[in-house]
Each structure stands twice: as C-alpha cells, then as structure tokens.
Amino acid sequence: MTDGAPFVSVLILNWNGARLLPPCLEALARTDYPADRWEAVLVDNASSDGSADAALRGFPWLKVRRNPANWGFARGYNGAIAAAPGPYVVVLNTDTHVHPGWLGALVDAAEADPRMGAVTAKLIYPPHSPNAGRIQNAGGVVLASGAGRDRGTVLREGRWVQEEDAGQYDRREEVFFFCGAAALLRKAALEDVGLFDERYFMYYEDLDLSWRLRLRGWKVLYVPEAVVEHDHAASSGEWSPFFVYQVDRNRPLMLLKLAPLPLALRELGRYVVELGLNSARVGWWALTRRQRGPHAARARLQARVVFGWLRDLPGVLRDRQVILSRRRVPQRHIQRWMIDGP
DSSP states (O other): OOTTOOOEEEEEEESSOTTTHHHHHHHHTTOOSOGGGEEEEEEEEOOSSSHHHHHHHHOTTOEEEEESSOOHHHHHHHHHHHHOOSSEEEEEOTTEEEOTTHHHHHHHHHHTOTTEEEEEEEEEOOTTSTTTTBEEESSEEEBTTSOEEETTEEEETTEEEEOBOSSTTOSOEEOSBOOTTEEEEEHHHHHHHOSOOTTOSSSSHHHHHHHHHHHTTOEEEEEEEEEEEEOTTTTTOTTSHHHHHHHHHHHHHHHHHHSOHHHHHHHHHHHHHHHHHHHHHHHHHHHHHSSOOTTHHHHHHHHHHHHHHHHHHHHHHHHHHHHHHSOSSOHHHHHTTOBOOO
16 A cells, blocks of 8 residues: 555444453554554544543544434444545444454455445454354345345354354455445445435444445445454344344334335334234233233334334335435346345
C-alpha cells in the first residue's frame, strides 16, 4: 500500500466496553496501513463505565465521538459514517482483534472494482474461545426463509457447529452479505442506497444493507487475507432474551421491506401462528394447572415482537415502495443467492 492510499475511517462502536476495548485497540494500533491515511474513531453510545475516557488516556491517537444515549448498532454508527471524510469506512466491533495486513487487504479489494460496495473480513474465533481455530464468519449466505447464516457454521447431527479453518475459505469470492463485526463500506454506495436502517437496534442491519446494495447492483466481497479474531456476541450474549428478541423482530421486518412479497408474508404468518399456538398453550396451563407453563416466556417475547411490527409497519411499507422502485437488479437474481437450509 502506497502513500497515495485512500483515506479510511475505522469506526469502533462502544457501549460499556471497558473489558473489551484495550485488547481491541492494542491490536488496532499495530495496523500497517499508512499512518496518515487512516483514523480510528471510537463511537461511544453513552457508556457509563468510563470506557471511552480510559481508551483516550491509553490510546491518545484515538478520536472519540460521543452519542447522547445508547443508540444501538445502526443509529449509533450512522452519524459517524456520514461524518467520515474519506471514500471508505470500516465498522469494527469492540470484541475483535485485527491481524496485520487486515486493512490494506480490505482497501485493495475495494479499489480493484468501483462497484464493490462492501468488503468483509475473515472472522475466526480467538485463542481463548472453545472454538479456537474455527471459522466464525467467512461472509454471509441467505437462506430460502430469508434468514442469514454465517459461512463457516454448519448443522451436524442436529446441532450447529463451527468449521475448522482448513483453507476452505481462503479464496476471495462474492458473498450475499457482509458481517458488521469487521467490514469496509464504500461511502459512494451508502450515498446511493442509504445507511443502516435505524429501526434495528442490533442484528440483521448488515444483511438488510447488503440486500439493498445488491438490489442497486453493488457487490459484496469476502477477503480472506483480512483476518480478524471475533469473540462472537461477547457484548450482547448469544441466545439471550435480548438477542432472540432482536433477531425475531428484525428478520421479518427486513423481509417485508426487501424480499419477494410471498416470502415476507409466509414468514410473518408463520410467526403469528406460532404466537397463537403458544398463547393457547399458556391458556391451557392456566386453566388446567393454574400455572403459566413452559411457553409463557416465549409467548410474551413473541407478543412484544408482533406489537413492534405493528408500530413499524407503515414506515417499512413506504421504504419498500421506494427501494423496489429504484432497484437495478430483479428479485429473481436475488433469489438465486438463496440456499436451502434450516
């Protein structure tokens, strides 16, 4: 990478990341991209643990942008993306540890094709993880249900497992969507399709944005030379009630905004039917055993999801009309990316 390299803003979204930030920033400090051609900006979502101030003291080259509240992933990032001065931004989680050469590899791939809207890194589990040496994400695939899935995660004998990193993902190739834990985005592409959808507090915002990029003819590329360790869901807790609520809520909203209408209505209908069945089970337990029963927590969460949909439905339908009227790529091309899977 020469001194004429394009300027890149590396944005790290933080909320109470006192434990995660120091190793993240120590690795970032070793980035071997020309020093005057990139900046690191900590985007702080009103942390209460002093992590932003501590990061400034320990890493004085860091810039800090402070949001007035915990705005989540999409809204938290959007202001910083809009303010970035160069042609590229990188979104980077606090629970990551970048390897040497990571940023140059992302930029080189983007510079090689002006229609490259996003470039996503090779995410591996860190050495302290039970999944050390395995793939966390090698880009994303979209299933026939409209769900996103990490390449590198497979179903074996009824349970999800992470693949060993045995070189099977060591080739640059297009993928359907980038992973928001470590990806480079072209600002010109974002100006074309819009920023992250702020309806999503967390999760599915990367698939949503990638889908919009593809509808406008932009590409998404996986670059294995950009290696980043990722302690997946370290800041939110995978399969916590918070995690499940965000995923359950966001995927159908995304489908209603972007997907073929039969697919969107099928998935929304399936969810509503499941809520009805769980509500009936709760009622049966209450009548026969005077207990809430094992389905009560799930039914409450699903009811919250459905009420959230009703609140967001008008805006989602307006966005659908605008996005689909501007698309350059027909839905049948998008559907070719979809694969069968649970």
